[in-house]
Amino acid sequence: MKPRVELLCAGSELLQGQLNTHLAKLGALLASQGLALSREATLPDDRSAIAGALRSALSRSDAVIVCGGLGPTFDDLTREAASDALGAELRYVPRIFSRIKARFKRLRIRLPAENKRQAYVLAGARALDNERGTAPGQLLSLPPARPGGPRRTLALLPGPYRELRPILERDVIPFLRKRYGRSSFTDHLALHLGGIPESAADEKLKGLVAKAGPGLSFTILSYPGQVDFHAYIRGDSRRSAEACLREVRHEALAAVGRFLLWEGDSPLEAEVGAALTRAKLTLAVAESCTGGMIAAKLTDIPGASSFFLGGVISYADGLKKDLLGVSPRTLARHGAVSKECCKEMAEGVRARTGAEIGLSVTGIAGPTGGTASKPVGLVYIGVARPGRKAEVHELRLSGSREFIRARAATRGLQLVLRAALRRGK
């Protein structure tokens, strides 16, 4: 049986505009361990709301993970809410407070009195060391919800991801796998497609998708410029899961293989990096409207220096001339957002950095700055390579500034991927 794992995130700020990245990160991490989340809830810093949500979650799930609300401050109420929900006492653990004191001493910060709250642990719970912060995690084993069912698990984890992740990986996941995960193996297929709309991908894949059932599920997702097909597979043995995956992959590629950009869980920028490295090519960028987004994505990847040299953010026209060598005549005659300027930017950044591939982007991201002949959303992307003329692609996008920039950055990376794959073969 697949365990039902639920996540609760505590924090009023998460309901009022603060981005919650925990759900995505924990969701991926847990799914990879055969512990996919069945549900998530975000709750305000309100003791009774957290306690109520905990009660419901524990009544229907095998394991509940609560993130946040273990800090020292007045709005950190997870400990108290869990105590309410379970009817379990909070007990002061002197050893934990000694650790907190030692940490503050090491960091040469005066210890505020509030931090003592972090040394209270639910009766019966195991305290989980936090190497990167003051609040320890807590792990509690609970009786089954129904007679004969599996024992339930409650884990309380600190909010900051850098503190939470080591505790989750070292203590919580192994515990959950041992308790619930032994008998099932999971696998995941991800195909990333370009040049096909979502509904067309759906039609081509519907024969395969109709085979969904226990142990096999599918999702189709569409992004600016891309459609992703995911299959999640569960089997009783690693062998049966792998055999099912091979079959699904074979059938999916027969249906949409010609639109395939890449396979697997790595993001586009990592795939670009791997393809450049395999093909022994280096890349430099000249970004105008994307303003550094492509470079920032590429340098997210550890070891990016082996394929990425850097480049120029030529937001102002002067920089297109001075740092990239775009001719004043081109700018005067065709403007900065033109096929001609884009070509010179790609060739210029290649020449000035010594990279094998030069990628350039120039466009009008809006919301203002458009004209009748050059509307908001007009974007040119250029790719310069050794021994052939630079190619320039024109995009006509609609939507917000954010959307136009994201789509242009994705398309730029896709074009480099294609160039690197062609060369790598």
Added chain:
Amino acid sequence: MKPRVELLCAGSELLQGQLNTHLAKLGALLASQGLALSREATLPDDRSAIAGALRSALSRSDAVIVCGGLGPTFDDLTREAASDALGAELRYVPRIFSRIKARFKRLRIRLPAENKRQAYVLAGARALDNERGTAPGQLLSLPPARPGGPRRTLALLPGPYRELRPILERDVIPFLRKRYGRSSFTDHLALHLGGIPESAADEKLKGLVAKAGPGLSFTILSYPGQVDFHAYIRGDSRRSAEACLREVRHEALAAVGRFLLWEGDSPLEAEVGAALTRAKLTLAVAESCTGGMIAAKLTDIPGASSFFLGGVISYADGLKKDLLGVSPRTLARHGAVSKECCKEMAEGVRARTGAEIGLSVTGIAGPTGGTASKPVGLVYIGVARPGRKAEVHELRLSGSREFIRARAATRGLQLVLRAALRRGK
């Protein structure tokens, strides 16, 4: 009375690693309209899970907004789940299907048969036109949960944010404000602090925070390099809300005013842009370990070209020499991650772009590449300004590559903000 508004997000992918940005965006938008979310849940593409969550949400809240699951494909189940939860029929509306057909014709795409599902609407619901996609929204008024209570509202919205937002702003928010929002006014104070740890800020603010109660709540949030203090105020009149805000602000500034970086809801990069514009200064960046992150943040801002010229991503050492004029001797003697190199980068990018302020960042983001004398986390940030020597700050950070880069980018922007404010006065 403040209405209880709940958000449900449907999508298995959101539980398995796909980032959900809807909660943050809708949370901020709704809070600004006096309709702050009281709770959110993320659900799998599972008809009974969505129906069950809808039932619970409608039993305790005034308004429930469901995002996603209105697409044409097999895993879009929100319509059916709402029909189950309410016992309301789904009715085919020919006018909606005609619109969908017209849209496909305009885009010159063949209409897949699946899209017909999108023309079904809950009995009694109003269909809300979707100008940017095929699935219309649906708005349904429901009887009160308890006799004498307010009527409840259910809104179903398409998943893509660019489709959802216009429907929310044009149809749903005005409806909810009219029904629930008339009698209360909300205000929000945000103070952004630097150079103070979270627990110290908490201690200094605890006198103020003790005044929390109906209509007044507080949150303290800590980020890499920054602490934010938020106060949320609700009053019976705009005047009373404003008066309360003034009082809270006065007391907060008395406690932590000397750590104040800026006030208000705009992000750091927007504040940097506004300060540069006021001081009539332009900025250029030379980024190594942050690899374009600072430039990408600054160019997120519409109109960034009025203060941001661009710059150089000098990821490879060769580019530090060729594009920024760092001397080969400095690189040979001190290395690329050094105070000396950082200073020459800041001065170099200023000189080569003509910007008044040059910002440079060089460091070791890890996970590899550190040595005993230059460990992972060592980062230098330089600020060059007209008429004075460039200043260079040394940071010694710990944590992941992601954290080190984020912290370095924030610190760089904070230093530019400080320089611009000093000059602006």
